[in-house]
Amino acid sequence: TGYFTYDPGFMSTAATKSAVTFIDGDQGVLLYRGYPIEQLAKQSNFLEVAYLLINGELPSAAQFQTFEHDVTHHTMMRESLKNFFQGFHYDAHPMAMSMAAVGSLAAFYHDSLDINDPAQRKLAAIRLIAKMPTIAAAAYRYSIGWPIRYPRNNLEYCTRFLHMMFEVPSEPLQLSPVAAKALDLLFILHADHEQNASTSTVRLVGSTGANPYACVAAGIAALWGPAHGGANEAVLKMLAEIGDAKNVGKAVERAKDKNSGFRLMGFGHRVYKNFDPRATIIREMCHKVLADLNVSDPMLDVAMELEAAALKDSYFVERKLYPNVDFYSGIIYKALGIPTEMFTVMFAIARTAGWVAHWLEQHETPDAKIGRPRQIYTGAPTRDYVDVEKR
Ligand code: CMC
Secondary structure (H helix, E strand, C coil): CCCCCCHHHHHHCCCCCCEEEEEEECCCCCEEEEEEEHHHHHHCHHHHHHHHHHHHCCCHHHHHHHHHHHHHHCCCCCCHHHHHHHHHCCCCEEEHHHHHHHHHHCHHHHHHHHCCCCCHHHHHHHHHHHHHHHHHHHHHHHCCCCCCCCCCCCCCCHHHHHHHHHHEEEEEECCHHHHHHHHHHHHHHHCCCCHHHHHHHHHHHHHCCCCHHHHHHHHHHHHHCCCCCCCHHHHHHHHHHHHHHHHHHHHHHHHHHHHHCCCCEEEEECCCCCCCHHHHHHHHHHHHHHHHHHCCHHHHHHHHHHHHHHHHHHHHHCCCCCCCHHHHHHHHHHHCCHHHHHHHHHHHHHHHHHHHHHHHHHCCCCCCCCHHHCCCCCCCCCCCCCCHHHH
16 A cells, blocks of 8 residues: 555646657647747748657758658558558558557567667657658558558658558649648647657557557557547537537537537647647638638638637636647648548657657656556455355
8 A cells, every 4th residue: 555646637747857848838838849839830841840859959951851861761661561451341440550550560670679779769760750651541542442552752751641642543643732731730730749648658658668669559549539639530520510600509508518428629628728829820721721722611610610609608718728739630631631530640640750759768868767657546455255155
């Protein structure tokens, strides 16, 4: 027995020190390695941000070139890994397939499983960032019965991904430059978020000395839930269900009713109690992307109406519930032609940068300990075993 601090949900427990990302939830501040998210969103690109998260500093032009070359070099998937997809039922969720495929990488790359070797750790990190889009696109194409495409390594990261998703043989893909740029921006905004549930999961699994592919597969599992990364898929389903701006009032009332089991998806955040700076950027971007792509989506009207109605309602005001990063991201993904079931996979591609940055940091920390929380025991006191015929 023992007496421990009871902190369900880790509301006030710092489980680690970290130099990767800073959040001030009251002020709505998010910094990657000290750089404000607003500046990175405007001036950087996802691969540069991945480099920054992993290495702690922005790359020089030469360092970036090497990093981009390394990532590009590792985009291919083994043919036997491709065969794995054939084993899934046709309607398998792409998150299920992605999680399994990422975990299986440990079975292919024995040259990067030694967690005590810094070069092997870096190699695994690069592989994961490089292969996530290939795996994600394969999961999507399998789910619609299309043949899996090889990555085109003459393209940059986001454009390459969109090609793997949508390209059809001998039919050049007409891709608006706005699409790749919008995707890149969404990836930047989702790249890291300090000790969120999935990153904490990666660290907890990492603390046991498990290999990096297993750790990231565990992160994908944690991300899948609707309280975390699954929220972007849940938002779009919710908006579709609401259907029309005139039904927004009813949805708000339902979300306030604790017995309804319904929450406004894409609303509220454990850390942000003022606003989510990522949501502010995404809202603006959502209008622009839809205009640039010449897409008009009634879901956007429903979303704006819902946001306005909730922000006027004392229930949401008192509890400091604001739209989070996932409230508008799905509308942008939809405008890019990405199906709802892929939204959380998109999040996973971006968050892989953060997961591996934290995993690397963890293994560079000499006094890292196994994560092993305690509990407050609420079970039976000591008692004697009773033979089955006497029970
Ligand atoms: N709709 C209605 N009520 C809500 C909502 C919501 N979306 N979120 C929180 N509440 C209420 C909750 O019922 C509670 O009320 P009371 O104090 O009367 O019991 C109060 O607000 C505090 O909520 P909590 O669940 O104790 O807060 P938390 O910090 O544990 O949970 C959260 C944070 C994000 C899980 C939660 O706000 C939520 O479930 N939101 C909807 C799902 C969502 O959008 N998740 C994405 C989060 S951001 C991206 C990511 O991390 O992946």
